[in-house]
Structures are given as structure tokens and as C-alpha cells.
Amino acid sequence: MMEKDVSSGVTNVVIAGLGGQGVLKASDILAQVAFDEGLDVKKSEVHGMAQRGGSVTSDVRFGSEVFSPMVPAGEADFVVVMAPEEVEGSKRYLKAGGVMIIPDDVPVTSLDSPRSLNVALLGVLSAYLPLPESSWLTAVKASLAEKLHEANVKAFSLGRSVGREKQGSSAR
Amino acid sequence: MQQTDRVLLSGNEAVALAARRTGMALGSGYPGTPSTEILEDFGGMGGRAQWSPNEKVALEVALGAAFGGARALVTMKHVGLNVAADPLFTAAYTGVVGALIVVSADDPGMASSQNEQDNRRYAVAAAVPMLEPSDSQEAFDFTLRAVEISEKWKIPVILRMTTRVCHSKTVVRPVGEMPAPAPRFEHDIAGRVMIPAHARPAHRRLREKIAQIAAWNETSGLHRVIDGDRSLGIITSGISYVHVREAVPQASVLKLGMTYPLPMEAARKFAAGVDRCTVIEEGDPYLVESLRAGGIEVTGKPDMYRFGEFNVGRVRRILAGDTTPEPAPPRGKPPALCLGCPHRTVFGVLSKLKCIVAGDIGCYTLGVLPPYQAMDSCVCMGASIGVGLGLRQVLPPEQARQVVSVIGDSTFVHSGITGLVEMVYNPPPTGHVVLILDNGTTAMTGLQEHPGTGRTLTHETTGRVSYEDLARSLGIRNVHVVDATKDESAFEKLLSDSLSADELTLIVARRPCLLATARIKAYEQAASAGTRK
Numbered sequence: 001m002m003e004k005d006v007s008s009g010v011t012n013v014v015i016a017g018l019g020g021q022g023v024l025k026a027s028d029i030l031a032q033v034a035f036d037e038g039l040d041v042k043k044s045e046v047h048g049m050a051q052r053g054g055s056v057t058s059d060v061r062f063g064s065e066v067f068s069p070m071v072p073a074g075e076a077d078f079v080v081v082m083a084p085e086e087v088e089g090s091k092r093y094l095k096a097g098g099v100m101i102i103p104d105d106v107p108v109t110s111l112d113s114p115r116s117l118n119v120a121l122l123g124v125l126s127a128y129l130p131l132p133e134s135s136w137l138t139a140v141k142a143s144l145a146e147k148l149h150e151a152n153v154k155a156f157s158l159g160r161s162v163g164r165e166k167q168g169s170s171a172r
Numbered sequence: 173m174q175q176t177d178r179v180l181l182s183g184n185e186a187v188a189l190a191a192r193r194t195g196m197a198l199g200s201g202y203p204g205t206p207s208t209e210i211l212e213d214f215g216g217m218g219g220r221a222q223w224s225p226n227e228k229v230a231l232e233v234a235l236g237a238a239f240g241g242a243r244a245l246v247t248m249k250h251v252g253l254n255v256a257a258d259p260l261f262t263a264a265y266t267g268v269v270g271a272l273i274v275v276s277a278d279d280p281g282m283a284s285s286q287n288e289q290d291n292r293r294y295a296v297a298a299a300v301p302m303l304e305p306s307d308s309q310e311a312f313d314f315t316l317r318a319v320e321i322s323e324k325w326k327i328p329v330i331l332r333m334t335t336r337v338c339h340s341k342t343v344v345r346p347v348g349e350m351p352a353p354a355p356r357f358e359h360d361i362a363g364r365v366m367i368p369a370h371a372r373p374a375h376r377r378l379r380e381k382i383a384q385i386a387a388w389n390e391t392s393g394l395h396r397v398i399d400g401d402r403s404l405g406i407i408t409s410g411i412s413y414v415h416v417r418e419a420v421p422q423a424s425v426l427k428l429g430m431t432y433p434l435p436m437e438a439a440r441k442f443a444a445g446v447d448r449c450t451v452i453e454e455g456d457p458y459l460v461e462s463l464r465a466g467g468i469e470v471t472g473k474p475d476m477y478r479f480g481e482f483n484v485g486r487v488r489r490i491l492a493g494d495t496t497p498e499p500a501p502p503r504g505k506p507p508a509l510c511l512g513c514p515h516r517t518v519f520g521v522l523s524k525l526k527c528i529v530a531g532d533i534g535c536y537t538l539g540v541l542p543p544y545q546a547m548d549s550c551v552c553m554g555a556s557i558g559v560g561l562g563l564r565q566v567l568p569p570e571q572a573r574q575v576v577s578v579i580g581d582s583t584f585v586h587s588g589i590t591g592l593v594e595m596v597y598n599p600p601p602t603g604h605v606v607l608i609l610d611n612g613t614t615a616m617t618g619l620q621e622h623p624g625t626g627r628t629l630t631h632e633t634t635g636r637v638s639y640e641d642l643a644r645s646l647g648i649r650n651v652h653v654v655d656a657t658k659d660e661s662a663f664e665k666l667l668s669d670s671l672s673a674d675e676l677t678l679i680v681a682r683r684p685c686l687l688a689t690a691r692i693k694a695y696e697q698a699a700s701a702g703t704r705k
Contacts, residue, residue: 043340055504055505069342070484076364086505086507089502
């Protein structure tokens with residue numbers, strides 16, 4: 001009896017950056033949105049020593065049924081990188097034809113606060129995913145203190161419009 | 173929350189939730205990645221959670237609770253079970269009344285540990301049943317099953333988690349709860365006072381329990397078979413199971429839940445029903461050796477896969493028999509002492525004075541990295557003091573006078589106090605210097621409280637251990653408390669003088685962790701507001 005390849009329906013996202021940049025917060029938000037949409041979701045990262053300013057990556061996988069919580073190298077549909085120095089090393093996660101989202105996609109100068117970069121890059125990612133914008137905004141707000149809502153909703157919307165342009169240009 | 177609600181939880185959160193649902197009267201432990209969040213979450217959910225000075229004490233406290241008929245949970249990282257092994261082995265003999273669940277959170281690949289020991293060996297060595305969840309759903313379910321087993325056979329049960337099970341978030345439907353019995357002490361002198369005359373029959377009782385549990389485990393429902401292509405059968409457990417399902421979705425799989433004692437007949441039947449049976453297990457070749465010892469023909473993994481954690485790619489390689497060297501992952505930015513970290517000044521001085529530094533476990537172990545490179549050993553919690561004393565005992569005097577033991581505040585309370593006693597009892601000819609880096613928190617694991625902070629796990633004011641008073645009471649005459657960052661040259665002079673004084677000295681370098689300062693202030697304000705009320 002053969003089972004169908006269940007991994008084929010899974011979307012793989014790797015989020016990479018440095019400790020303190022909000023990598024884990026971003027992956028929590030993404031996982032929550034997928035979860036709220038009723039999908040199976042797994043999210044994995046390594047805590048502890050890596051937090052002390054070192055490289056941090058977090059994997060989020062969602063679909064009808066997810067097995068391993070870790071994205072195999074070369075199988076990420078999307079890699080979201082928050083620190084320029086992490087871009088090169090993160091390429092190994094990306095599958096052929098996958099989308100790399102880098103910090104330059106949303107210039108920090110366009111943000112009210114550089115601390116919103118994680119949410120802005122999620123906005124870019126959101127343009128590629130069939131998850132409703134309302135769910136994203138709910139998850140962003142639920143994960144942040146109220147005083148940060150305005151800046152982060154703005155950052156998300158900015159990122160989302162950047163993502164739409166980026167997607168449009170790559171489609172051409 | 174509705175019982176059948178779907179929630180997204182880490183494995184640690186799932187254990188904490190199950191602990192609440194089973195009415196655990198007490199959760200004790202010592203912080204250690206990847207186990208730390210279990211007790212914090214349990215406390216956050218309203219459970220009685222407390223940090224002990226170390227894992228041995230934590231297990232003893234939980235054992236006492238279980239002797240009293242209450243259910244108790246004790247959590248630790250894999251190396252913590254080394255510290256708690258002493259009570260564990262004899263608790264297997266005494267047994268328990270209320271459930272005693274010991275969480276061992278192993279760290280294959282050493283994301284944040286000094287070794288990657290495989291604690292499945294402890295289950296065998298102590299003769300304590302062990303369950304291994306694969307994801308958060310099983311972390312929840314298996315905690316309930318562990319309570320059931322512990323109370324049915326009156327025996328402690330180990331719940332073995334690994335880094336990826338602890339910290340991955342997966343979907344859970346937390347169904348079920350088990351109301352706890354009311355605690356009540358009943359005398360059982362022959363059962364709990366392990367003098368040889370009582371321990372000899374206790375050992376026989378233990379082996380009888382394990383035999384019964386092994387027989388029960390054949391039909392316990394803790395393992396299951398995924399029927400697939402019969403040309404390849406895979407026996408696996410824990411996190412390896414999910415990697416296997418993804419790597420070879422078509423294979424037949426025997427997924428184990430309780431890995432000690434093993435359901436040998438179920439494994440024998442499974443292996444006989446497939447053309448080729450192989451074992452996929454992270455870490456030690458524990459399953460493969462056990463199954464082979466039972467006369468079951470299985471293949472294992474090449475030795476190169478004993479190292480590090482598994483992922484889907486490595487499981488594919490094992491199944492393909494690929495023993496070519498694995499590509500090294502690109503080195504990311506390594507962790508470092510934070511900018512503004514008070515340890516930085518200290519390590520600058522240790523480096524400048526060319527000290528021989530017997531180091532210890534914590535953030536400050538990062539003092540080994542450039543630019544400081546000011547650490548010469550790091551073995552286990554508390555080892556800095558013993559190792560420093562050993563070096564002082566044997567080195568020629570001019571080298572001995574360069575030796576200093578460097579230990580963090582939480583680590584000192586964990587395992588440094590007995591080292592200080594050793595220093596007083598067996599003073600080296602050139603004396604010795606112990607330097608406690610007191611940043612007022614357990615920083616490495618995420619800013620947990622400890623007996624030196626004077627606050628409980630949930631940050632309420634409680635008794636505080638004073639290192640300087642402790643040292644003085646032991647007869648150490650030179651006790652200094654300094655802020656090295658505030659006055660670096662004074663610290664340098666003090667350390668330099670102390671190293672060559674041929675006396676016993678304790679220096680407490682006190683300055684709060686930069687990440688903890690705001691929180692500590694808030695806790696203190698909350699405490700003083702509470703006092704004024």
C-alpha cells in the first residue's frame with residue numbers, strides 16, 4: 001500500500017537573522033496565521049546560546065499534514081532574512097525557484113522604527129501566501145504590546161505592497 | 173479552554189498543560205535548555221512551580237511529594253539527570269505513591285550543552301520506565317500516560333524529550349484530565365528506608381515491576397504500526413519518527429512510545445513482516461543494540477550518524493547507506509557576551525593578568541572566545557572550583573598562583589558550595605581564589621531566579637542566600653564584593669594581589685545582567701509596593 005507524498009502540500013519558510021532582531025517573534029506570527037486558518041503547522045528553532053547575539057533561524061512549515069518540524073536544506077519555498085550578513089549563509093535553505101526576502105526589500109529608512117523590520121518582512125512574505133490579510137493583522141497585534149500596534153501595522157502594510165510589486169516583477 | 177480545542181503549543185507547554193490537567197501538586201527543577209520553559213509555563217498556568225538549587229534537590233523534593241501521595245513533576249536538561257541520578261536510582265527501589273514524572277530534556281547536537289549524552293541509558297540503568305514523545309500532542313498525551321503508569325506500578329517514570337520536541341510548536345488537541353488524589357502520608361518503613369535488608373527485596377520488586385510493565389507495554393497502545401511497503405520496515409521513536417515519515421512516506425514503520433522497557437514481541441512481529449528492518453534513532457545505538465540482544469534481526473546506522481541531531485536529509489542519507497562526508501553547514505555569527513555585559517570587564521582583566529582560568533557553565537563560558545580567550549576548562553556545573561583546586565595542589569608555585577576559579581551566581585548555588593567547603597578543608601599550598609560572577613540571574617537559560625536572587629520562580633520575595641556570609645561562615649577570611657565594571661583598576665589590583673597572597677579568597681564581582689536590570693527593578697518595586705500595603 002503506497003501513501004501519497006504528503007510533504008508535497010507543505011509550504012516551507014525559513015526566517016533568519018541575529019539574536020534580538022525578532023526572528024522568533026516573526027516565526028510565531030506566521031505560525032499563528034497558518035494555525036488560525038485551520039492548517040497543520042510546525043515551527044522549530046534552537047534556543048539558548050544562539051540567543052547571545054549569534055545567528056538565529058526559525059523554521060515554519062504548514063499544510064494539510066506536516067511531519068518534521070525542520071525545513072530540509074534546499075527545500076524552503078521562502079527564506080526571509082533580517083540581517084544582511086546572514087543572506088549568503090541562508091541561501092542553502094532555498095529550493096530552486098524559491099523566493100528570498102532580504103532586508104533591502106524594505107529600507108529601514110522607510111520604517112517608523114527599525115525594530116519593525118521583522119514585521120515589515122513578514123508583510124513582504126504575506127503577498128506570496130494565500131493567507132488572508134485580516135488574519136495577519138490579528139496575529140501581529142496579538143503578539144505585540146498595544147503601543148507598538150500602529151507602527152507594526154504600518155510596517156506590515158508597507159512590506160505587503162513591496163511584496164506585491166516584487167511578485168509582479170518576478171512574474172514578468 | 174474547551175477540552176477539545178485545538179491549540180498551537182511547544183512540547184514544553186504541552187507538558188506543562190498536561191501537568192495541570194493531572195493535578196500535579198508540585199513542579200520542581202533547575203533551569204536548563206531545552207527544559208526550562210516547562211516549569212515557567214506550569215507556574216504561569218497557576219501550578220506550584222519552584223526552582224531548586226540543583227536537580228538532585230529538585231528530584232528529592234518531588235520524591236517527597238510523591239511519597240506523600242501527591243503527583244509531582246521534576247524537570248531538567250540531560251546533564252541535570254547526572255546530578256539527580258543518585259536519588260533516581262534508589263527512588264526506583266522505593267517506588268512512589270503519587271505519580272513522579274521526571275522530565276529529561278536531551279540535547280542531541282548540543283545546541284546549548286556541553287555534551288550530547290543519550291539519557292535513554294538512564295532508564296535502563298535505573299530500571300525506570302521511559303516514554304519518548306515525537307511532538308507536542310504526544311508530549312501532552314504521554315504525560316497523562318506516564319501518570320497512569322507511575323501510579324499503577326508505583327514507580328517513577330522518565331519522560332524523555334529532545335531539543336526539537338521541547339521547542340517545536342505543533343498542533344495539540346489536549347483531551348483528557350486525571351483528577352489527583354488528596355495527599356496523605358502512610359508509613360511504609362520497609363518500602364522506603366533503604367537499608368540493605370529492605371533494599372534487597374526492593375530490588376527484586378523493582379525487577380518484577382519492570383517485567384510486568386514490559387508485558388503490559390506489548391498492548392499498551394503506546395506504539396503503533398504504520399502499514400506501508402513491506403520491502404522496508406523502520407523501527408523508530410521520538411523526533412526521529414517525524415523525520416522518517418517525511419523521508420520515506422511509503423515505508424512501514426513501527427513507532428515506539430515507551431522505549432524502556434521495550435515491547436519486544438511487537439518489534440519481533442514487525443521485523444518478521446518486512447523484508448528488511450532498520451532502526452532509525454538519534455544518538456546512541458540504544459534501540460538497535462536492545463533489539464539485537466533480543467534476537468531481532470535489524471540493521472542500524474553508520475557510526476558517523478551517532479553525532480549531532482537528525483533531520484530529514486540525514487535520515488535519507490542513512491537509508492541510502494550514504495557514508496560520504498556530510499557538508500558542513502556554513503558557520504553563522506557565533507554567540508558573544510552582550511555589549512554592556514558586566515562579564516566583559518572581568519574577562520578583560522583575567523586575560524590581561526594571564527590567569528589560568530578554571531571556568532564553569534553559563535553565559536560567561538563565552539569568555540573563552542576572542543578577544544578574551546580567558547578560560548582553560550569548562551566541564552560541568554561547579555567544576556570550576558574543584559578543577560581550580562586540583563591545579564593549585566599540583567602546579568609549581570609560580571604557575572599555581574595564576575589559577576583562579578570562575579563561576580556564575582546560579583552555578584555557584586547549584587554546585588559550587590561543596591567546592592568552597594573543599595577549599596577550606598584541603599587548602600592548596602598557594603591558597604586559592606574563587607571568583608563568583610554575580611549578575612543577579614540565571615542569564616544563559618533566559619533570566620531565571622535562583623536562591624541567590626531572593627525571589628521565587630514566579631518572582632515573589634523569599635529567603636536569599638548570601639555568598640559572602642556563606643564564605644565567611646566557612647572560615648574564608650578574605651571575602652570581597654566588587655563592581656568590576658565600575659572600577660576596573662581596583663578589581664585588577666584586588667585580583668592580582670589575591671592570586672599571589674597564598675591565602676583563600678572569595679571575590680564576588682556583582683553587577684546585574686544588562687538584560688535583567690529592568691526586570692529586577694520591576695520585581696523589587698512590586699515587592700516594596702506589596703510591603704507597604
